[in-house]
Amino acid sequence: xxxxxxxxxRSLVTREMLAESVRKGIVSMExxxxxxxxxxxDYFIGERTTRSxxxxxxxxxxxxxxxxxxxxxxxxxxxxxxxxxxAALQKACGAKVEVNLFHRTEERVNLIEDLLRNAGSDxxxxxxxxxxxxxxxxxxxxxxxxxxxxxxxxPLEDGDRAEALVTMGKTVIALDLNPLSRTSRxxxxxxxxxxxxxxxxxxRACRDLSGAEREELLSSLDNNYLLSEAIREMTMRLSxxxx
Amino acid sequence: xxxxxxxxxRSLVTREMLAESVRKGIVSMExxxxxxxxxxxDYFIGERTTRSxxxxxxxxxxxxxxxxxxxxxxxxxxxxxxxxxxAALQKACGAKVEVNLFHRTEERVNLIEDLLRNAGSDxxxxxxxxxxxxxxxxxxxxxxxxxxxxxxxxPLEDGDRAEALVTMGKTVIALDLNPLSRTSRxxxxxxxxxxxxxxxxxxRACRDLSGAEREELLSSLDNNYLLSEAIREMTMRLSxxxx
Numbered sequence: 182x183x184x185x186x187x188x189x190x191r192s193l194v195t196r197e198m199l200a201e202s203v204r205k206g207i208v209s210m211e212x213x214x215x216x217x218x219x220x221x222x223d224y225f226i227g228e229r230t231t232r233s234x235x236x237x238x239x240x241x242x243x244x245x246x247x248x249x250x251x252x253x254x255x256x257x258x259x260x261x262x263x264x265x266x267x268a269a270l271q272k273a274c275g276a277k278v279e280v281n282l283f284h285r286t287e288e289r290v291n292l293i294e295d296l297l298r299n300a301g302s303d304x305x306x307x308x309x310x311x312x313x314x315x316x317x318x319x320x321x322x323x324x325x326x327x328x329x330x331x332x333x334x335x336p337l338e339d340g341d342r343a344e345a346l347v348t349m350g351k352t353v354i355a356l357d358l359n360p361l362s363r364t365s366r367x368x369x370x371x372x373x374x375x376x377x378x379x380x381x382x383x384x385r386a387c388r389d390l391s392g393a394e395r396e397e398l399l400s401s402l403d404n405n406y407l408l409s410e411a412i413r414e415m416t417m418r419l420s421x422x423x424x
Numbered sequence: 425x426x427x428x429x430x431x432x433x434r435s436l437v438t439r440e441m442l443a444e445s446v447r448k449g450i451v452s453m454e455x456x457x458x459x460x461x462x463x464x465x466d467y468f469i470g471e472r473t474t475r476s477x478x479x480x481x482x483x484x485x486x487x488x489x490x491x492x493x494x495x496x497x498x499x500x501x502x503x504x505x506x507x508x509x510x511a512a513l514q515k516a517c518g519a520k521v522e523v524n525l526f527h528r529t530e531e532r533v534n535l536i537e538d539l540l541r542n543a544g545s546d547x548x549x550x551x552x553x554x555x556x557x558x559x560x561x562x563x564x565x566x567x568x569x570x571x572x573x574x575x576x577x578x579p580l581e582d583g584d585r586a587e588a589l590v591t592m593g594k595t596v597i598a599l600d601l602n603p604l605s606r607t608s609r610x611x612x613x614x615x616x617x618x619x620x621x622x623x624x625x626x627x628r629a630c631r632d633l634s635g636a637e638r639e640e641l642l643s644s645l646d647n648n649y650l651l652s653e654a655i656r657e658m659t660m661r662l663s664x665x666x667x
Contacts, residue, residue: 198451210435210443210456217460221602301597312464316427341430360663361467422604422655 192220195262202261207292209284212258215337223375227417233410234374235382236398241334241354241370242274243398248332248352251276252305256283259336259376260293266380268301273387276334277305279326283330283339285318315387316344336376338364356380360411371404386389435463438505445504450535452527455501458580465601466618468658476619476653478625479641484577484597484613485517485629486641488648491575491595494519495548499526503536504617507543509623516630519577520548522569526582528561557588579619581607599623603654614647616654 189350199216202208232237232338245251255267260280271278280293294304309321311330319342322328333346336356340363346353347367356379365371372379390398425435429657442459445451473481488494496519503523514521523536538545552564555571562585565571576589579599583606589596590610598611599622610612615622633641 196454196457199457203453210446210453211439213453213456214439214460214463216443216461217457218464219460220457221464268594312484316429342430359464359467359660412662412665416659419655419659 189343191215193205208257208261219358228373230378231414233407237407238382239386240398241383243395244332245274250330251329251332252327253278253334254281260296263376263380264296264300268383270380271302273384277326281306290304340364360408403408436452451500451504473617474652474657480615481625481651482629483641484626486638487575488517493573494575495570495573496521496577497524503539506619507539511544513623513627514545515642516627520569521545522548526562583607586610603651
């Protein structure tokens, strides 16, 4: 048992929960490594939502609300960490929720879909086809879902799928703690924030954005600016580290 | 299967291999998350050996060659990632190779010792005693090995053991990608580099260092300088990242 007064309580409980999710077959072992990687980047932004990240989150809400066929892509880590937050966002923006996995088996897809449904999501399910221009299993998706989406939210993504989706002409919203990743650089909009902080902020913005603010956010979208702000935050923290 | 054309092929294959090592009982689940954290820091130094890291690696060789009883401490991640590199370094510097684990069971110790032997190491084995001033299982070591070592190389270490070893008067060489960790700050010499790049560099230096260069490296050892150089590299890379 982790004592609740431990200074890293939240982080340790999350790790334990993810290890448990590996045992259940929801998270892949590779997902644990990816999580550790995210932890290090989160440390560099101070484990809080920065001002520029909040701006990105409100812009994400504007994009989702303006979409014709928005889709939220969910992998194992996202489902394990934030199934409830995904359900709340779906209610607020009306997006389809579709499972897409790098380490794909039918059994894992079913387990993750069940987890999402139990947390309140209406999961866009059914037979998938190999529709995305990718050599690995993230190519599998549904024709009426991800394949025909105009706006797609991809939390905890791998870089080549993000690139492929952009090449297909889609508006890609990435949720990635690493501002230097291929995903972050190729996405239309990148949110450099931790999943369970970012999703509720997007949901809140979906509920409270005025029409005028929506328009303004969409017209001022500048992903390079957002990435450079995230990097500036990290650089500042690092350069004061040995003081 | 990970496609060989994936731009993160090496990193993904490593993750897969570590996951396989968890299944075999060599790496702990916590080891996977720790690996991910290391990956993020490696990203910040450009996934290459920096000039200051190479200097630290050559200094490490000088320390190992000048030691009376040098020991290389090996944990699960180190064995899984670099068993061959450990064997090569042992041949070049004559150090003892000894297993020391945070998540210790006799079975894991045996598995890791076998892995090291199969890769060519002469493993310093046999009954361990609780000899280091630590409350957890990293306290277990051998009297004629780690306990009486004067110079000890600790790759992928946890902070309080590094501190304990320094307090015991030992020269501690840490291999740690995080220049801000307790291990990095308390070690005599810290190499901020990735394991499979660092170990061959130390091995090469063991073979080619002249007596004069050895003396010079030993007399100019300044760990604060090395850590601040590592942080400077990371800060520089970050601040130029979007250019």
